[in-house]
Amino acid sequence: MFSLQGYEYFLGFLLISGAVPILALTTNKLIAPRSKAGERQLTYESGMEPIGGAWIQFNIRYYMFALVFVIFDVETVFLYPWAVAFHKLGLLAFIEALVFITILVVALAYAWRKGALEWS
Missing domain, CATH: 1.10.287 (Helix Hairpins)
Incomplete structure (x- = not known):
């Protein structure tokens, strides 16, 4: 089946390493909450109420x-x-x-x- 001997494991590794991110993103899309309103839109600041906007310019x-x-x-x-x-x-x-x-x-x-x- 393969023209190069000994590369079956490498092909398997490539297939699995390509499937893991696709599986992770698909799982996230399926089980993630869909609500994007209210507190989910606020910037998280260690449990404190956010002050000002999150978009500031750093030096x-x-x-x-x-x-x-x-x-x-x-x-x-x-x-x-x-x-x-x-x-x-x-x-x-x-x-x-x-x-x-x-x-x-x-x-x-x-x-x-x-x-x-x-x-x-």
Whole structure:
């Protein structure tokens, strides 16, 4: 039936992983309450009565600070396995890591210069 041997389980995994979200959305549509009036339209604020509208604009600095954090957080994810296997990788991997760290330092200097790290 299959032209590639050993991929039956992978096909089964793909079918099941595709069916789970469809099943979840269909189940939600069938059993969810249909009423959209009254308190269901109010913004939830930890049990308190909402004050004002829910649509406020945040300062762009929050997003810039979060993006810089994510960039340097992902950097540690890439550097940790390199540091663990450092003695097996050799000189070429060391040079590649130096290039990677240099790019990150340049990005940090750019973000610092543009004021993305200022929290004022």
